[in-house]
Amino acid sequence: MKVLEERLDARIPDGPLDQKWTRHQGEMKLVSPNNKRKYTVIVVGTGLAGGSAAATLAELGYNVLSFCYQDSARRAHSIAAQGGINACKNYQNDGDSVRRFFHDTIKGGDFRSREANVYRLTELSTDIIDQCVAQGVPFAREYGGTLANRSFGGAQVSRTFYARGQTGQQLLLGCYQAMMRQVNAGKITLFPRTEMLDLVVANGRAIGIITRDMVTGKVEKHCADAVVLATGGYGNVFYLSTNAKGCNVTAGFRAYRQGAYFSNPCYTQIHPTCIPPHGEHQSKLTLMSESLRNDGRVWVSKTPGDKRAPDQIPDEDRDYYLERIYPSFGNLAPRDIASRAAKRVVDEGRGVGPTGVGVYLDFRDAIGRLGAQNIAAKYGNLFDMYQRITDEDPYKVPMRIYPASHYTMGGLWVDYNLMSNLPGLFVIGEANFSDHGANRLGASALLQGLVDGYFVLPYTIGDYFARFKKLDASADHPEFDQAEARVKDRIRTFLSINGRRTPDSFHRQLGQLVWDKCGMSRNAEGLKEAIARIPEIRQEFWEDVKVVGSGEDLNISLEQAGRTADFIDLAELMCRDALAREESCGGHFREEHQTDEGEALRDDERFCHVSCWKSNGTDPDPDLILEPLVFENVQLATRSYK
Ligand SMILES: Cc1cc2nc3c(=O)[nH]c(=O)nc-3n(C[C@H](O)[C@H](O)[C@H](O)COP(=O)(O)OP(=O)(O)OC[C@H]3O[C@@H](n4cnc5c(N)ncnc54)[C@H](O)[C@@H]3O)c2cc1C
Numbered sequence: 001m002k003v004l005e006e007r008l009d010a011r012i013p014d015g016p017l018d019q020k021w022t023r024h025q026g027e028m029k030l031v032s033p034n035n036k037r038k039y040t041v042i043v044v045g046t047g048l049a050g051g052s053a054a055a056t057l058a059e060l061g062y063n064v065l066s067f068c069y070q071d072s073a074r075r076a077h078s079i080a081a082q083g084g085i086n087a088c089k090n091y092q093n094d095g096d097s098v099r100r101f102f103h104d105t106i107k108g109g110d111f112r113s114r115e116a117n118v119y120r121l122t123e124l125s126t127d128i129i130d131q132c133v134a135q136g137v138p139f140a141r142e143y144g145g146t147l148a149n150r151s152f153g154g155a156q157v158s159r160t161f162y163a164r165g166q167t168g169q170q171l172l173l174g175c176y177q178a179m180m181r182q183v184n185a186g187k188i189t190l191f192p193r194t195e196m197l198d199l200v201v202a203n204g205r206a207i208g209i210i211t212r213d214m215v216t217g218k219v220e221k222h223c224a225d226a227v228v229l230a231t232g233g234y235g236n237v238f239y240l241s242t243n244a245k246g247c248n249v250t251a252g253f254r255a256y257r258q259g260a261y262f263s264n265p266c267y268t269q270i271h272p273t274c275i276p277p278h279g280e281h282q283s284k285l286t287l288m289s290e291s292l293r294n295d296g297r298v299w300v301s302k303t304p305g306d307k308r309a310p311d312q313i314p315d316e317d318r319d320y321y322l323e324r325i326y327p328s329f330g331n332l333a334p335r336d337i338a339s340r341a342a343k344r345v346v347d348e349g350r351g352v353g354p355t356g357v358g359v360y361l362d363f364r365d366a367i368g369r370l371g372a373q374n375i376a377a378k379y380g381n382l383f384d385m386y387q388r389i390t391d392e393d394p395y396k397v398p399m400r401i402y403p404a405s406h407y408t409m410g411g412l413w414v415d416y417n418l419m420s421n422l423p424g425l426f427v428i429g430e431a432n433f434s435d436h437g438a439n440r441l442g443a444s445a446l447l448q449g450l451v452d453g454y455f456v457l458p459y460t461i462g463d464y465f466a467r468f469k470k471l472d473a474s475a476d477h478p479e480f481d482q483a484e485a486r487v488k489d490r491i492r493t494f495l496s497i498n499g500r501r502t503p504d505s506f507h508r509q510l511g512q513l514v515w516d517k518c519g520m521s522r523n524a525e526g527l528k529e530a531i532a533r534i535p536e537i538r539q540e541f542w543e544d545v546k547v548v549g550s551g552e553d554l555n556i557s558l559e560q561a562g563r564t565a566d567f568i569d570l571a572e573l574m575c576r577d578a579l580a581r582e583e584s585c586g587g588h589f590r591e592e593h594q595t596d597e598g599e600a601l602r603d604d605e606r607f608c609h610v611s612c613w614k615s616n617g618t619d620p621d622p623d624l625i626l627e628p629l630v631f632e633n634v635q636l637a638t639r640s641y642k
Contacts, residue, residue, distance in 0.1 A: 001580060001624055008261075008612060008627045011415040012116040017633050018098070021120045024416075028459055029466030036061035039465055042209055042224040044196045044251055046073035048168070048446055049429025050230030051175035052453025058182035060458055065222055066179070067191045069214060069246060069559075074176045077232055077244040078449065081168025082382065083289035084150065084160035085132075085446040087125035092149055096157040098122050103634060105444065108154040108334050109409070109437020110586035110602065111636050112267075112610075114629060116416060117434050121444070124451045129161055131454055135174035138163050150294050150378075152442035154334035154641075160443045165289055165382040171446060175453075197487045197562065199227065199255045199425065202479040206255075206425035207471060210480075210487045214559065217552040219487055221475040226424045226461055229255060230453065233408035233430040235268065237567050237574065238519065239511020241405035242274055242287040248563040249570050252412050252431055260420045261413040261612040261625065263433035265570065266578035269440055269587050270520050271406035272298075272338035275389055275399075276358040283504075285404040286389055288361065289382055290442040293331040295366035295375065296399065298322050298338070300359050304349035310360055310398050321345055329641040336439040336587045336600075337641060339403035343520050344598065346402070353400045362398035403520060407445060409436045409587065410577075413612045413627075417460035418452060421612075423468060426461060428452035433610065438586025491551045494561045499544030503560035506541045507567060510534070514571045518578050523591040527579040534572045535620065541568060572620055573613055580624065583607045595638075604636050 013024040031039065039062050043054045046068040054066045068076060088101040101122040106113060129147070133139065139161050140148040149158040163170040182188040193214045200208040200223070208223035234249035235241040256262045273288045299320045301313055321341055323330040333341070342359050345351065352358050367375050372395050376383065383394050390400070411433040418426050418434070429449040436444065517530035541564065549555040584593040584600035585607070593601045610627040 001576065001621060003624045003626065004614070006625045008413070008421065008625055009415065010114065010627060011417055012114070013416065017115060017119050018123070020116050021123060025459055028463035031462045031465050033061055037063065038470075039063065040065065040224040041226050041228060041461065042067070042222055043228045043230060044209065045076065045230030045232065045429070045431070046070075046179070047076035047078035047230060047232055047429060048171055048175060048449035049431070049453045050228070051076065051172065051179055052450050053228055053230060053428060053457050054188055055175060055178035055182055056454050056458045057461065058185070058187035059178070062187070064182070064188045065191065065224060066188050067194050067196055067209075067211060069193065069195045071192055073179060073190060073192060074172065076172065077247055078446070079169045079172045080244060081171075081446055082165040082287065083152065083291040084162035084167045084443045085128070085171065085450075086152065086159050086441070086443040087129045087161055087447065088122060088159050089126050089129060089147070091146055092158045094157045096159050100157065101125065101159065104155050105435075105441055106437070106634050107639055108441040109439055110600065110639055111437065111604070111608070111631065111634075112585050112629065113435060113437030115631060115633055120456070121435050121448055121451055124455050125447055127455065128447060128450050132171060132174050132450070135178065137170050137174045140164065150291055151332055152290055153293065153332045153338065154329070154441045155332070156329070160291070162291065165291070165379060168446060171450065195559065196231075196251045197254065198483045199258045199260075200477070200479050200483045201258045201422060202477050205423045205471065207477065208475065208480060210483045212487070212491070215554050217550070217555070219484060219491070221480045221484055223475045223477070223480065225465060225471060226426060228426045228428060228457065228461075229412065229431050230429045231431045233411070234567070234570060235405045235408050237511065237571055238405035238515045239508050240277060240282065240285050240515070242271060242285050243406070245284060248566065250563050250566045252427075253566040253570055255412060255420070255425060256613075256615050257617075258422070259615070260422050260425055261614055262410070262573060263413040263610050263612045264410040264438070264577065265574040265613065266518065266581060266588050267409035267438050267586065268405060268574070269335055269407040269409060270339045270403045271335055272342055272403050273361060273401045274404035274406070275386065276353060276355065276402035278355065286385070287404075287406065288386060288399060288401055290335070292361060292379060292382060292399075295370070295378070296331065296361040296363050297365060298331050298359055298361055300345045300350040300352055306350070310352070310362070319345070319350070326641040333641045334439060335442060336589070339520055340589060340598070342403055358400040358402045360398035361401045363394060364398070367395065405515070405519075407440055409433065409438060409440055413610070417463065418457055419460065419464060424464070426457060428457055438588055490562065491558065494545065494547045494558055495551055497542065497545050497547065499546045501544050501546060503545055503547065503557060503564045506537065506545060507560070507564045510537055510564070510568055510571055513537070514574065518571075518575050521589045521591050522578050524579060527575050530575045531572060531579065534568060534575065538568045541565065573622065576622070577611055577613065581607055581611065600639070608636070
C-alpha cells in the first residue's frame, strides 16, 4: 500500500457551521430554466435516494434516465425499511434541536464523519418531514392529530417519525408518485430490469454508463451530462444480511475501477436485532426493527449454559445487560455497542435458543404496562413477521435476536456537493460514504437518502453544469466502445468457464470468511489471513465457476456471477482498509485496540481521517489517499453511553 500525498478537496464552504449550507445555496451557480432541458442526467437507482433525485431533477426541467434492476422502480430495497426516519422537529418538546441531533450523529459515528455534512443532514431533516407529509406519506399520529415520534438508538429524545413498521415503503410510495408524475410528463425515462455494468469516463469526466437489459441480454450505451449513482449499500458482501438479496456493489465497484475513490470500506454496520441464523442453507437474515427496543428489554441468563425456558428464568437470574452496562441509554444503546455486547454474552456461553447464538428481546413488561393491544398497534406487523418466520408468538415468548450485517457506512468518496473525485459522477444515499462516520444512527439512512435526493443534489448538480463547459456527450465516443467491449468480454468469460461451482456457492464461502475475519470484531492476524485467502477464492472462482444459460435472455446465474466477482474484490479492499486502520471506532472494532471495559479505543492522532482507496487497475494493491477530518465545533471525546 502506498499512501499518496494527493490532497482531496471536500469543498466544504467557509463560515460558521450553521450558515454553511445556506450560504452555499446562495453562492452556487444556477442553470436557467430554458437551459435545463438541454441537460440529461442518468440516475442509477430508484430507492429513496435515486427516486427523490430523479423526481426533483425532472421537476426542475432536466431530462432524466432512471435505471434499476428490479421490475419496478417501486421495488427498490428502501421499501424494506421498517422503523422510521429521524428529524429534529422537537414536537415532543423533549429537548431536541438541530445542534443536539448534530451532536448525537457525530458522537454516534464515533467522530469519524465530516462536521459540515452532518450538520446539513440534521438541519434539513425538518424539511424532509414537511416534504413527505405534503406528498401524503401516512406517518403515525397522536390522538390529537400531531405526528407521533419514537426513540431510536443513540439518542435520549424521541425524534423518529414512522409509519408503523413500514416507513420505507410509505416514503418510497411518496417518492414513486413524484417520479411517475414526471414519467407522465415525459421528463423521466424508466429503464427497469436494467443493470449498470460499467461507468464511462472520458477526459476524466463521467459521461455515461453501459447496461445490460436483464430480460433480453442486450448490452447498451447511455450517455449523459452527469451520472448519479444511488445504488445502495454493500452489506451483502457478508452473504447473510438483512439486505434484499439483489443488493450488490457492482455499480460502485465498477466506478472505483474507473477511477472513483472508495472510502472507508471497512465501516460496516452490524445490526443488533435480527432473527438469528438457524442453518447452513439459509440465504437471508431478517431484521427486527430497532424501534422494538423502545419497549423490548434485552436479556440473557446470568448463568452460562442455562437451558431453562425463558419463562422459567426468574428476574433475579436474568442479566438485562444493556441496562446494566449502559444505564443512561439502556436498551437504546447505539447499534455497534449493542451488537458487541450481544456477541460478548454469547461468547461467554450465555446465548439462548437451540444454537446458543442469540439473546432475548422481551416484551413481557411492556405488555403488562401498556397492554397487548397497544403493543400490537405500534409493532403489529413486526410481531406477525417474527411469528411467521419462527413459529413462536412474541406476545407470549421473548423474541430471539442476534446481530447481522445491515448497512454500510463506507462507499464512494464524495465532496460536500456529493460529487465524487470524477467530475460529473455524483453519488447519493447509502452508496456514498459521507454522513455517518464509523457507525450510523438508526433511522438516519432514510433521512440521508431523501436529503441527498430532494434537497442537496438538485442544487449542486446545477452548480456543476454551470461551472463546467457542457460536453458534447455522445455514445460515439471511443470510451463508450471500450467500456462496452469490457462488459461484453466479461459476460463472455463468465459463460465460457463452465466449471463446477455455482456463483452463489462462492459468494457464501466469501461471506463466511469476511464475517469471521472482518465482521463484528477484527484483528491483524485474521485480516492478514483473509487477505491471503481471498485471492485464492478469486482464482478458484475464475477457474471453476459455472454459469448456466446464455447471455441473450434472463439469466440469474450470470447476474450472480458478475456481482460475486465484484464482492470478492471489494472484500479484499475491506480487509485491507480494516488492517490499515489500527484503531477501533464505531463498527470497526480491532481487538488490539480496546479499553479495559472492552469498548472501542480510537487513535485520533493517527486516524482522524477518511481513508480513500484508489484502484490500480486489477492490481489488488491499491493506493491510499487521506482526507483529514477537522473538528471545529465538537470536541473529540471518548464515546460513552453509560
Ligand atoms: C431491513 C432493513 C430495514 C431498514 N430500516 C431502516 C429504517 O427504519 N430507517 C432508516 O433510516 N434506515 C433503514 N434501513 C436502511 C435503509 O433502508 C437504506 O440505507 C436505504 O433505504 C438505502 O436507500 P438508497 O436509495 O441509498 O438505496 P436502495 O434503496 O438500496 O436502492 C438502490 C437502487 O439502486 C439500484 N441498483 C443498484 N445497483 C444497480 C446496478 N448495477 N444497475 C442498476 N440499478 C442498480 C437498485 O435497483 C435500487 O433501485 C433499513 C435497511 C434494511 C436492510
